[in-house]
Amino acid sequence: MSDELFPRPAAEIAPGAVHLPGRLDEQAQAALLAACRRWALPPAGLRTVRMPGGGEMSVRQLSLGRHWYPYGYADTVVDGGGEPVKPFPGWLGEWARSAVRDAVRVAGADVYGTAPGTVPYDIALVNFYGDGARMGMHRDSDERSDAPVVSFSLGDTCVFRFGTPEGRGRPWRDVPLRSGDAFVFGGPSRLAYHGVPRTEPGSAPPGLGLRGRVNVTVRAY
Numbered sequence: 001m002s003d004e005l006f007p008r009p010a011a012e013i014a015p016g017a018v019h020l021p022g023r024l025d026e027q028a029q030a031a032l033l034a035a036c037r038r039w040a041l042p043p044a045g046l047r048t049v050r051m052p053g054g055g056e057m058s059v060r061q062l063s064l065g066r067h068w069y070p071y072g073y074a075d076t077v078v079d080g081g082g083e084p085v086k087p088f089p090g091w092l093g094e095w096a097r098s099a100v101r102d103a104v105r106v107a108g109a110d111v112y113g114t115a116p117g118t119v120p121y122d123i124a125l126v127n128f129y130g131d132g133a134r135m136g137m138h139r140d141s142d143e144r145s146d147a148p149v150v151s152f153s154l155g156d157t158c159v160f161r162f163g164t165p166e167g168r169g170r171p172w173r174d175v176p177l178r179s180g181d182a183f184v185f186g187g188p189s190r191l192a193y194h195g196v197p198r199t200e201p202g203s204a205p206p207g208l209g210l211r212g213r214v215n216v217t218v219r220a221y
């Protein structure tokens with residue numbers, strides 16, 4: 001990005017886990033945020049997720065293509081009002097495939113198996129982090145597909161903690177994700193534990209007009 005003091009290079013954080021800084025330019029960030037604001041409206045809009053143990057996630061969420069609930073996918077908001085989930089937009093799948101093609105340039109042609117750029121992405125989870133929201137260490141393991149997960153970040157910078165498939169503890173790496181960054185994890189890291197221990201309130205680019213952080217993770221079922 002043009003306002004970087006030092007350029008942040010693309011980096012492989014763990015085998016098959018690639019940070020792509022500045023993947024979305026200002027215009028693409030604004031377009032994705034505008035779409036998130038439309039998707040956040042009811043029906044099947046932004047909601048507070050209740051965990052089976054009775055607690056609530058501090059991150060508010062919505063789904064596209066398939067509705068995620070703890071722990072599975074459904075066609076309707078089965079743990080809420082029962083509405084059909086909003087469709088997954090084809091352009092978002094194209095953005096994800098394009099990020100995977102870039103990740104392959106960093107991590108190597110074989111890391112995600114064959115033809116990573118042709119993955120039929122059909123699900124997105126949109127996460128909204130207000131001040132103080134966080135996401136505990138978890139694996140994205142409710143999908144049947146082993147296609148790489150692609151995440152796009154908007155707004156406040158966060159610390160993205162990326163560990164191993166073996167357990168939620170160390171070793172892990174803490175990667176700052178800024179507005180416009182993408183992060184791709186697949187291959188040997190597809191089921192790695194990851195989470196967001198904190199965001200930096202007020203760190204969003206001033207021009208974006210967002211207080212908080214939005215993350216969009218694109219997945220194949």
Ligand SMILES: O=C(O)CCC(=O)C(=O)O
Nearest residue numbers: 125127140151196215217
């Ligand atoms: O907010 C993030 O960067 C990560 C989100 C995440 O891990 C998820 O939605 O499963």
Ligand SMILES: [Fe+2]
Nearest residue numbers: 138139140194
């Ligand atoms: Fe996740």
